[in-house]
Amino acid sequence: MFKMRGSSILCCLAASASVSATLATAAGNANSLAQFALQKVLQDGRDVFGEYTAASTSSSSSNASEPRFANWMAALPDSTLLSHVNIPGTHDQATWNYTQATQDFLRNATRCDGTTAYPAPVYRCQRESIAQALDKGIRFFDLRFAADPLGQRLVFWHSAALVSATASVGDVLYGVWDWLSRHGSETVLLSFQHEVGTVANATFDARVQGLMREALTGPAAEAFVWQGRGYVPTLAETRGKVVLVRRFDMDDDNDAGDGKGELPGLHMSPNKWNVNDTNGFALVFNETTNATAYIEDYYEPDVLGENSTVVSNIDAKMVAVKANLEKAASGEDPDSLFITFASAEHDSNIPPVVPETMALGNGTEVTPDGGVNHQLVSVLKGYRGKRLGVVVLDFFDEPEDLVALVLGDQV
Template structure:
């Protein structure tokens, strides 16, 4: 039986380069639309902060670069309305938020390192994003937002990104870090598309030239439910959660045993201040740890990775000190501002020096914070 003329026309259309290009564009638009609650609405910008790595030579070592990043990057769109709509999936009585601008804004404003906290959705089939028990979106998946990063890198081939992926242990009622989740994550990060966009170098950082247009995986998860071959095939740097000490201002974590490569990390996320300490005291304690680590990065171990987390909270305090207050202060109650404001003069003193990767809450406040960072 011969095919009908309409069927033949459809086959011809599907096989034509023009139609295939249109279909690919439509499919990408659909994925980017699904990613919007986490990634934001895609906007292409060029020049200035969107392409700040252009000024560096290809042979620049990544461990010698200054990389601004954001902590709990996906929380920017989380609100009380989001929390209320998810009652029954995640039982919360507080709002988790550490950012206020979308990922596309972060990218175009110079941010190059992202902290992503993932787990299965409540059906245990799709990888989505959380902060503690806060489910940040039921729509945007890890696959969706990765395509957002891929698209952005295609538009900005001079740049490179760092993605810190961490399993979020206190998640939805029925989520678990079992073999199914780990296999799903492995398949996503080693798919043919991902292999084109993730730097395939393992357990060490190379040059900017090797990493332009690509992503370095900062793997804060184990694949302990899978065969050892899965771990062997995973690219990037491995920071096992079993070795990342909790709430520590001075972590030394070896990520390459053969070459004895060690990362020096400050992750003092909850100051151990006396009970009832006010916000100013909590901010001061966190600022001290962060500033000391930034200065240490400029003076010690020049060929080692330094990774500083300027983010913090102290919700155990009475009254609680939320991430926003710690980062940018609370008006007249904290006259010197938060950690971010206090770090600006510290950064001004480090011109020409390496400070490494620094992760911020509310990175856009004050407005000159990232400007100072990128001018080092």
């Protein structure tokens, strides 16, 4: 019979312990490397996503260390359709950090065809980051993308304004996915629109489409992007995930009319988006089932002419906003998605009515009732308990209770 001496046993145990320690060290190094890689991505995306330090990894809505609305969807039943939820949203969220200094710094990299950009306030629509907005309850983000001036990466633009030279679409997606990994009860709708008017002769060509395809596919995207197509899902299907609202067409999209194009999500083709419609419009994103979104996006009251007053611009916008909210609250088409853009500007006016002025007024007796945001307060209070759908805001943080009013009795 084979006998192992005590010293040999000890040697074997020591060797085994050494191997285990080596494997543990390797696993620890791999985990550390993954964390370093994520930190690098989040650092690159900071200009757009902002800085996010999790107070807790808990997704419990009762966690006292979390901001008030960080987990507000946790209170809703899994069976709830997204079209039945009142969802606070933001317009052109990527512009929160855009200043005149940013524009001046990027001037030579942005326009190569002699076009002169408007001053920075024309393009800035927010003053809090995506990370802050997520913690404060925003669950719909309007984001505008295009290739960078060299055509190498997808970055964020607002018309001629290049928002950041470092933050890519992929960087910001990882920021959202990281946030969702800590807030598993929540669903985030990301509306991506290909921005035109960026650099000379820019198009959404095969190369740019390929870059977007790469950003929205692969293992990470499959884990964090809802893979359904062409219908409004329930919270059970989308908790901890992004729902893509796709305002761009891919060459490989099919012609079946069933909304099941190349990429997942809700395909709201720009060919169906009625630009600057004063009355709102119905967008059928699945012709087979007649799945429809009712949208108000009257973003520039240019019918008022170039010498209109601030108040007349705010009033014109409020008429359009109230009409779409009234339709949503009436219960018409109860399972359809409603999206109301409360954001607007009138840049061609003299002087320009920039997004901040439209949303907040100009702080003088010229706008005694404030801007669109302030006037929304009484409207939202009147519809408390009603279905409103997605309400998309500029400068969402003012008045302070605006997000709470959109959420209403849900929380």
